[in-house]
Amino acid sequence: MVLLRGFLVLIVFFMLGEAARVLIGLPISGGVLGMVMVTATLMVRGRISDELAEASRGLISVLVLLISPGVVGVFFIADQFSGHWMTIAVALVVGTLLSSFTTLWLMKRSAGATVESASHD
Amino acid sequence: MTDYGENLNRVFQLWTAGPMLSIALTLAAFMVGNWLFVRFGRPLWMPPVLLAALILAAAVAVSGIGYQTYQEGATWLTVLLGPTTVALGVPLYQQMHHIRALWKPILCTLPLAASLAAVYAVGIAWLMEAPLSILASLAPKSVTAPIAMGIAEQLGGSVALTLGGLLITGVLASVFVDWGARRMNITDDRIVGFALGLNGHAIGTARAFEISPIAGAFASLGMGLTGVFTALFLPFVFPF
Structure with a gap:
C-alpha cells in the first residue's frame, strides 16, 4: 500500500510531464519534465515522504532490468548499420575517452580554484 | 507422439500470446546477469547490464520466441521507464x-x-x-x-x-x-x-x-x- 502510493505519485508526475510536453510544445520527453517537476515540488515543500523515497529507490534499482529489452535490440539490428560499425566504434571510444578526461580536468581546475579562494579568504 | 508435439506447440503459443514469456526471460536474464557479475568479481568492463543483455539476446534467439514478439511482451516492463525517469x-x-x-x-x-x-x-x-x-x-x-x-x-x-x-x-x-x-x-x-x-x-x-x-x-x-x-x-x- 505504502509503495503503491509513492508509485502513484510518480505516475501522476509522469502524466503531468507528458501533458506539459504536448501543451507547451517542448521538444523534451515527458519523463524529464516530470522529473524536473518532482524536484521543484520537493524543493518547495522542503521534505519528502517515505513512500515516494521508497518507490523511487525501488524503480531506480531495477533500471538495468527496464533498459535491457532495449539494449537487446542492438544485437538484432546489426545489419541495419553494418557499413558503419567502424565509425560508431571510433566515435564511442575516442569520444568517451576525450569527454571523460575533459570532465575530470574541468572539475579539478574549478574545484581547485574554489578550494584555493576559500583558503585565501 | 505427434499429439505430444502438438500439445507442446500449443503451450508455447499460449506462452507467447501474452507478455509472460518475455517478462520471464527479461527477469531471468537480469538475475543471472547480476549473479554472474558478482561471481566474476565485479569487473569494470563487464557490468550487469552488459551481461543481462547478452544472456537475453541468446535467450531470445534460442527460445524461438522471435525478436518482434519478445519486444511486444517486454513493453509491459519498459513502460515503467517513464515513471523511473x-x-x-x-x-x-x-x-x-x-x-x-x-x-x-x-x-x-x-x-x-x-x-x-x-x-x-x-x-x-x-x-x-x-x-x-x-x-x-x-x-x-x-x-x-x-x-x-x-x-x-x-x-x-x-x-x-x-x-x-x-x-x-x-x-x-x-x-x-x-x-x-x-x-x-x-x-x-x-x-x-x-x-x-x-x-x-x-x-x-x-x-x-x-x-x-x-x-x-x-x-x-x-x-x-x-x-x-x-x-x-x-x-x-x-x-x-
Whole structure:
C-alpha cells in the first residue's frame, strides 16, 4: 500500500510531464519534465515522504532490468548499420575517452580554484 | 507422439500470446546477469547490464520466441521507464545540499562537459561521414537511458543503436575515468563520482557507488544534471 502510493505519485508526475510536453510544445520527453517537476515540488515543500523515497529507490534499482529489452535490440539490428560499425566504434571510444578526461580536468581546475579562494579568504 | 508435439506447440503459443514469456526471460536474464557479475568479481568492463543483455539476446534467439514478439511482451516492463525517469528527481532533491556546497565548480563544468560528451562523439562520426540517423543515435550517448531514448526518438535516431552506444559508453567511461583520475592525481571522490555520472550515466553511477557513497551521490548528481541539460539543449541545436 505504502509503495503503491509513492508509485502513484510518480505516475501522476509522469502524466503531468507528458501533458506539459504536448501543451507547451517542448521538444523534451515527458519523463524529464516530470522529473524536473518532482524536484521543484520537493524543493518547495522542503521534505519528502517515505513512500515516494521508497518507490523511487525501488524503480531506480531495477533500471538495468527496464533498459535491457532495449539494449537487446542492438544485437538484432546489426545489419541495419553494418557499413558503419567502424565509425560508431571510433566515435564511442575516442569520444568517451576525450569527454571523460575533459570532465575530470574541468572539475579539478574549478574545484581547485574554489578550494584555493576559500583558503585565501 | 505427434499429439505430444502438438500439445507442446500449443503451450508455447499460449506462452507467447501474452507478455509472460518475455517478462520471464527479461527477469531471468537480469538475475543471472547480476549473479554472474558478482561471481566474476565485479569487473569494470563487464557490468550487469552488459551481461543481462547478452544472456537475453541468446535467450531470445534460442527460445524461438522471435525478436518482434519478445519486444511486444517486454513493453509491459519498459513502460515503467517513464515513471523511473521521474523517480530520478528524488535523489536529485535529496542531494541538493551537495549541489549547494559545490555549486560553482559544478556550474562551471556541467554545460561544457555535458555538451562535449555529445559533441566529441557526434563530431568524430560526422568527420567519418556517418548519416544523420547515426549522429542522432550517438548524440545522447552519455545520458541516462530513459532520457536518452526520448532524445534519440525526437532527433530521429535509432533507439536500439542509442542503447547500444549507451552501454558501450557507460562501460568505457568507468574504465577511462578510473584511468584519468590516476593520471591526473585526482583523489577527490566528489570529482571522480561527478565525472562517472556525467559521462557514464547509470553504469558509471553504479560504478561510483562501488568506490564510496560520496562518489555515488555525486555520480547521481552528474547523471541527473547531464540528463536534464542534454534533454533541454540537444533538441534545439541538433542538427546544428
